[in-house]
Amino acid sequence: MKHAYSNAMPGSGASSAAHDTHIPAARPANRSWSILSTLLTWQSRSEGRRHLRELDDRLLKDVGLTRADAQYESSKPFWKA
Numbered sequence: 001m002k003h004a005y006s007n008a009m010p011g012s013g014a015s016s017a018a019h020d021t022h023i024p025a026a027r028p029a030n031r032s033w034s035i036l037s038t039l040l041t042w043q044s045r046s047e048g049r050r051h052l053r054e055l056d057d058r059l060l061k062d063v064g065l066t067r068a069d070a071q072y073e074s075s076k077p078f079w080k081a
Contacts, residue, residue, distance in 0.1 A: 053074040
């Protein structure tokens with residue numbers, strides 16, 4: 001893919017139409033970080049929900065949750081907030 005760049009100074013009015021409408025694609029490094037961030041979020045949710053399932057009723061009460069609350073939250077798939 002070729003990019004059109006103008007040598008004109010900004011504001012001179014001498015820029016190419018291709019340069020004015022060009023929107024660069026996302027950089028591969030940014031996409032990699034975004035994917036990594038999503039995977040880490042999913043892993044954290046999965047682990048948190050597993051730990052929540054393992055809490056006894058006394059600990060659930062300490063954090064203000066019922067067993068039904070814990071079961072509802074821990075049954076969600078990892079990709080749902």
